[in-house]
Amino acid sequence: MAALARWCVTHRLLAVLLWLLALGGASAAAGVMGTSYSNDYEVPGTESGRATQLLGAAFPGLGGDSNTIVWHTERGSVRDTGVELRTGEMLGRVAKLPGVSSVVSPYAAEGAEQISADGRTAYARITFDRQADDIPHSQARALVSTATSVEGAQKGLEVELGGSAVALTEAASAHTAEIVGVAVAAVVLFLVFGSFAAGLLPIATALVSVGTAYAGIVLLGHVMTVADFAPMLGLLIGLGVGIDYALFIVVRHRKGLQRGLTVPEAAANAVATTGRAVLFAGATVCIALLGMLILRLGFLNGVAIAASLTVVLTVAASVTLLPALLSCIGTRALSRRQRARLAAHGPQPERPTGFAVRWSLFVERRPKLLGAVATVVMLVLALPTFALHLGTSDQGNNPATATTRKAYDRLAEGFGPGVNGPLTLVAHLDSAADRLALDQLPDALRTTEGVASVGPLVLNGSGNTALLTVVPESSPQSRHTSDLVDRLRDDVLPAAATGTSLAVYVGGVTASYDDFADIIVGKLPLFVGVVIALGSLLLLLAFRSVGIPLKAALMNVAAVASSFGVVVAIFQWGWGSELLGLGSAGPIEPFLPVIMVSVLFGLSMDYQVFLVSRMYEEWLETGDNARAVRVGLSETGRVINSAAVIMISVFLAFVLSGDRVIAMFGIALATAVALDAFVLRTLLVPALMHLLGGANWWLPRAVDRWLPRISIEAPDSHENEAPDSPEGAKIPVPREDEHTPSAR
The missing domain is CATH 1.20.1640.10 (Multidrug efflux transporter AcrB transmembrane domain)
Known part of the structure; x- marks a missing residue:
């Protein structure tokens, strides 16, 4: 560690340049490649996973992301000629948007159930040709702007949108969180150090390392499954630990300067001592994060590696970039008062007080x-x-001002909360007996506790796979919906398939989250x-x-x-x-x-x-x-x-x-x-x-002899002496408790 620190101090401009090149190169590569995140919670082998695979193979046109356009009027009805005309024109424009594969209008025969009983709320189902993670933001924004354009044309009409693609347009565009966090950290560091230069270095070190890691996570998304929140999680962890790790090293560096060490000596000594503790602490964080790999869940593997990459780079920057920057600012790592005291009275130990x-x-x-x-x-x-x-926390948990939350609430008011998260039943048919049992299944489902409505049976072209939509009485996030999933799987569907080879799988968002949660627990x-x-x-x-x-x-x-x-x-x-x-x-x-x-x-x-x-x-x-x-x-x-x-x-x-x-x-x-x-x-x-x-x-002696010996913090040869004493002798630095009578 000491040799590494001395090299970074001696070649400080090269060390800084290498880090800036890493940041610039990774950022440029990420900008060219673009993002490729995936919130795929499907776990191979679960029932919801089998339902998704069967659905994708038999109904390829239904594999894209589904969104809703909801309109509501307080006066009259959505069936009024003016409302139907203008919303119909709007849906026609939506159908022509890039990426939109199908539009099911409430005014069409297949969408007849998409108008509420009181006639004041209606919705259309918009299906894209790909999943939300792969939909360009421009296409999602085009959907929102096209749908809401009808509000101005029809007085008193409220239009809201829901769905994963629409939610992409609500993500914060500005990095407000990072800016606020860094600003507060800067104030705290200045109050701690009393030096603007010293307070700036931990932030600069963290920003360079975290910025490089952020770009690295973007690139990582192209080679493995990485959740869309992984970059933000990496930023959150990286800024926190990065600033903290640099803070501990800067504190040790300042102590070295106050004891009379030269700037290069103090920087090298800080890395050789506290830097080892930083390395050990970073290793513990990475080990804890990489522990997620034992779960063997692709969704979490990407999060673990992305977060660990951020921690590794923050540690590396703390023990390489930081000492180079410390050597650049010289004695300005100390406050003006400390520099004046050092010049007037010479090296003095900093004892804990107060x-x-x-x-x-x-x-x-x-x-x-x-x-x-x-x-x-x-x-x-x-x-x-x-x-x-x-x-699953659905869009009903979004802020009250979000269009996805308003759409969710309007659907719940007009059609019941379950319409926001219908269950998808996918059946595989092998014989005429299977088809007969399947024809009787909707009636059995309608009498099942917790079921609000059952959609029509839909067969694929070859007739060996069927799709059935079940709307629960409760919301997707409700325990009652999870109970309904269990009831269908354990009781209703096995009873319906008795004596046949009919296999019916329960899928949908709620079922997927329940299966994922069961695996996790x-x-x-x-x-x-x-x-x-x-x-x-x-x-x-x-x-x-x-x-x-x-x-x-x-x-x-x-x-x-x-x-x-x-x-x-x-x-x-x-x-x-x-x-x-x-x-x-x-x-x-x-x-x-x-x-x-x-x-x-x-x-x-x-x-x-x-x-x-x-x-x-x-x-x-x-x-x-x-x-x-x-x-x-x-x-x-x-x-x-x-x-x-x-x-x-x-x-x-x-x-x-x-x-x-x-x-x-x-x-x-x-x-x-x-x-x-x-x-x-x-x-x-x-x-x-x-x-x-x-x-x-x-510690038992037998264990002590068996264990290898490691040291978190290397001995500091300058810790207990002031090297520039008038006589050239080593002056012991007394401990605080030796000067505190009550501590004896």
Whole structure:
């Protein structure tokens, strides 16, 4: 690490140029290739997956994305001549738009059921020739503008649109979230450092690395399945950890300058010491993220690799680009006051003072009380997690101002909530007996609890596959709809096929999400166990203690559970979701727990590493557990809290993205980091370590001999001396607690 840092400092212009070339080259390639994302939740082998495959093979014309144009009038009826004439003309123009394969009008025979009973609401089904992920935004925008043009021509007519392609037009075009997050981080960094140059470097480092990673994720989408939210998730994680990693290195660099090291020496020393901790922390995040690969779900594989790519590049930039930039700004990494003090009084150690010291002493005096308070806080916040409901959050959860939300509400009012998510039954026929059983199936379905209506049977050209649409009484995200899916699969369809070879599969969005959620829930215990085991193993190797990894695993579980409790309260229960512009209450996306466990375990491990590594260093030096905990907390608490404020600000800014999934990630990560930094690492962890005493560092001798030895943070030969003392002698740097009477 030291040799790498010295090379980057010596060849600083070349190091900066190489990173800029990487950013420019990746961005140019991404711009030429374009995006190719896919939100394919289908899992091979599930019933919904078989239904989709059978439907695509037998009805190729129905394989494209389906959208709706909904119009409503408060006066008269949608059957009025003027309304029918103008909307009919509009639908004719829509049918001629590029990419549109079919239009089913409510005024045609096949669309007769698309007019509400009160005659005030009607809708048309628009089918594209491809899935939403492959539809150009220009085609989606053309659909919206063509459909809404009729509003001005017909007074009192409201036109709204729904569907996945239409939702593409509602995505935030400006990177408001990133701008706000970076701006808040810049303010916090300036307040921490008192130097504009020093505060700018972590942001510059993070932006270059995250920008390169963003372009890399775009390119990655052309070789594997990558979800459309993966780039934003990468930005969210990359900006948070990238700024934090750079912050820790800059803090160590500034300490070196204050001890009298030259700029190149201080930069190389910071990377050789804190850079190793950054490398270790980044590795833990990547291991947690790549743990998703054991689930063997293509949808999550792309997310895991995309997020890991971002973390790898942020770590690489922190230990290569950052030291080059530090050497460029020289002593301006220090504030003016610090530079003046250094010039007037020479090198002086920076001792922890103020609130950090007082807090560490306060925790030492009252570990039982403070530990109990922290435990109660975490338990209370985790309680809503027990009510977690995984499912599809449909367009009824969009903000109230969105056209997709208005279309959803109009359809629900006019036709019932189930029309927004009909179930697709696909049947394979082998004999006349199968056809006879299939002809009787619609009557059986109409008498099934939870079914609002059943569409006509549609056979393909060869007559061996049939399609049947079932509209539930409840909305797509409702538990009742999921119960209906189970009822059809377990009872109704097997009974209808008795004595025949008829095979009927239940598909559709709700069924696909239910199958995906079942797969996730079934594999979640294995996934969580693997992530905990790998993280604990790394800590065991680093700190050579049984207690440290066990406490870390417990703290990580607590952070995940509490953050999920907050997510459930806001998004599932709807506490303030509309006020925050996040739409109405609804279920939690089925993939969220896996991704959040990966990210949260990785981020939680970061603070554990930075806090405990300083305690471990003091423990090895003195063998005094109380002193080790006190010194470690006092010397790292302020930096950890500053880093947490930055990360929380970045994460919360992504609530402004306008994307419900990204907002879930932002709130969950911000909550977890806040609890981790201000409740767990600076309160509960030190309290427990004071209570356990020397047992914190216990490791059986046999295990100690067997384990390989690694070091998170290399010894700093300059840490405890001021090299430029008047006599040229090495002056010991006293610890803060040696000057605090109450600490003795």
